[in-house]
Amino acid sequence: MAPPQPQQVNLSPAELSFLRSTLCQAPPVRFDHTKGPKDFRSMRAEYDVLPGANGSARVALEDGTEALVGVKAEVETSQWRPSPDARGSALAPDAEMRDAADDEDAKGKGQNSWIEMSVEIPGFRDDDSLPVFLASMLTESLLASGGLKDRLYINTRFHWKLYIDILLLSPPLSYPLALLSMTTHLALLTSRLPALKSEKDEDPLFDDDWDAAVFLYPKSKASASDDKPPVIVLAMGVGPNIIFDPCMEELAVADSVLAIACANATASSTRARIVSVRTIDPPSHLTPPGVPNSMNSATGGTVPASSAEALTQRELLANSGVWTPPRGGMKRGLISQVVKMVVEEGGVAEEVISALQAIELG
Amino acid sequence: MPLDTSTYSLALLRLDGRRWNELRNIHAQISTQAAADGSSYLEMGNTKVLCTVTGPAEGRQSGQRGGRDNEAKVEVEIGFAGFSGLERRKRKNDKRTSEMQHTLETAYSSLLLTHLYPHSTITLNIHILSQDGSLLAACINAATLALIDAGVPMTDYLVACTAASSATSAESDNSDPLLDLNNLEEQELPFLTVGTLGRSDRVSVLIMETRVRMERVEGMLAVGIDGCKRMREILDGVVKEYGKRFS
Structure with a gap:
């Protein structure tokens, strides 16, 4: 029914070549020429948009792509899993006391299966590669960033199950990972769970006052070092330059694309942390190559006799300005440069996370 | 949750405090999304x-691109968001959804001037973000607004409303029909969804899935059609308000 890939840009080889050469300049001239290499596209964002969800957010980018995330939590019974440690405590005479101590500290008790994420993109089936890949990347970074799953622990018999439903409302014009991640971040940041009134291993009883509900990501006075959900930024390498938050046209000439999930600084680390990094196959690999004059019989060249010959000739013409789809991955030096730009003080990670925080503060 | 509909006859007020012929609070926007050809957002309570709306555009399928007889094909996709209901549930391709899709497809195929766009497809993507009764009516109203925003020519607004019969026993003949139901009322009372063409009395969509006594249907229909007329005024106001921005 739908094309299996995100929509391709319809640019000719000459246009692609032009776009690439402008992006390779120092400093790079971007598709939107008012932006520098680290500038993000402007967006409109709002949160708490849905009455029936624990947390929700909607973000629309300036190019018209729009995402909506709803977070819903349900109480589920935990499966009893015997562990050597727990059995020892049950047999020991001071079991009561140890139980009490455990309640204080839910650390390490969360399970990955307590968070379920689904991504819906119009025109794509649930099991198409794009939604599945996006969902797994978002889940992966969320689980890797630590504390969330432990906060879903209620007591030994019950836990919260968190459903995160991500809806892309528009067709996926550019690679939507960064947009979905920012929307999820905002939704999780504003999600609240009803306050627990029961104690220890009683059947859970909750405060029915929504004003008393506790935030899923607790807030303290020094809000800068609170635990916050991770956010994924896209960085693309083109020639010697690094460009953040590429738009659709820029992605079409990327040498390589990195998705970097970063979390804010916590008490233990002074600077923003990187939670996970992934390379993404850029759509530029699928663009059609241009035909140089020397290989075109209509312009006085000679058409290569075999495809192998054509390949060697193209190899020689790599820097001639005739468009050839980029090959290979990202250079090590470039990766370390990207990482540095993300985590440094006042870097991209800090900027994005504090910008999203500012939305919530109003 | 059992609903005590018998309290209605005491004060003639419904559970949410409305009178029998009152619509819920309706808020609508058009052109909400820059990337789409047409878009709308509608709240009914x-x-x-x-x-x-995408299109009229070349169909995505490799086989038949348009509809029959050189007319455009109307496709409707309805997606229930997992968080839309009271409890989180995934709904994909169940019978109720496909019936709603079919209802919208047939209604709009006859309403839109599809002969102007041979070999093309008009795709309507409907996301249900929150459900509290009158779902089909809300879908129809939102689709009408989005199609107007997309500039697809049609003869008139297709607007819809729900109406129910509040009678609890067979003897009580003096019961009022109720307009624009919420979820609780929908679970308890027999109701129908009626869609009409703008100001006229021409019914274009009529669906009733519950059983009700024959005599009551006429009253329900009358109230429903009356509600549709008011709904048309509201939607028309939204469209005109939007148009003022360009004048």
Whole structure:
């Protein structure tokens, strides 16, 4: 029914070549020429948009792509899993006391299966590669960033199950990972769970006052070092330059694309942390190559006799300005440069996370 | 949750404090999304629906691109968001959804001037963000607004409303029909969804899935059609308000 890939840009080889050469300049001239290499596209964002969800957010980018995330939590019974440690405590005479101590500290008790994420993109089936890949990347970074799953622990018999439903409302014009991640971040940041009134291993009883509900990501006075959900930024390498938050046209000439999930600084680390990094196959690999004059019989060249010959000739013409789809991955030096730009003080990670925080503060 | 509908006859007020012929609070926007050809957002009480229109465009399927007889094909996709209901549930391709899709497809195929766009497809994507009764009516109203935003020519607004019969026993003949139901009322009372063409009395969509006594249907229909007329005024106001921005 739908094309299996995100929509391709319809640019000719000459246009692609032009776009690439402008992006390779120092400093790079971007598709939107008012932006520098680290500038993000402007967006409109709002949160708490849905009455029936624990947390929700909607973000629309300036190019018209729009995402909506709803977070819903349900109480589920935990499966009893015997562990050597727990059995020892049950047999020991001071079991009561140890139980009490455990309640204080839910650390390490969360399970990955307590968070379920689904991504819906119009025109794509649930099991198409794009939604599945996006969902797994978002889940992966969320689980890797630590504390969330432990906060879903209620007591030994019950836990919260968190459903995160991500809806892309528009067709996926550019690679939507960064947009979905920012929307999820905002939704999780504003999600609240009803306050627990029961104690220890009683059947859970909750405060029915929504004003008393506790935030899923607790807030303290020094809000800068609170635990916050991770956010994924896209960085693309083109020639010697690094460009953040590429738009659709820029992605079409990327040498390589990195998705970097970063979390804010916590008490233990002074600077923003990187939670996970992934390379993404850029759509530029699928663009059609241009035909140089020397290989075109209509312009006085000679058409290569075999495809192998054509390949060697193209190899020689790599820097001639005739468009050839980029090959290979990202250079090590470039990766370390990207990482540095993300985590440094006042870097991209800090900027994005504090910008999203500012939305919530109003 | 059992609903005590018998309290209605005491004060003639419904559970949410409305009179029998009152609509819920309706809020609508058009052109909400820059990337779509047409888009709309509609709230009827706590029912929230978002609709985007793509096309008229070349069909995505390799086989038949348009509809029959050189007319455009109308495709409708309805997606229930996992968080839309009271409990989180995934709904994909169940019978109720496909019936709603079919209802919208047939209604709009006859309403839109599809002969102007041979070999093309008009795709309606409807996202249900929050459900609280009158779902089909909300979908129809949102789709109408989105199609107007997309500039697809049609003869008149297709607007819809729900109406129910509040009678609890067979003897009580003096019961009022109720207009624009919420989820609780929908579970308890027999109701129908009626869609009409603008100001006229021409019924274009009529669906009733519950059983009700024959005599009551006429009253329900009358109230429903009356509600549709008011709904048309509201939607028309939204469209005109939007148009003022360009004048």
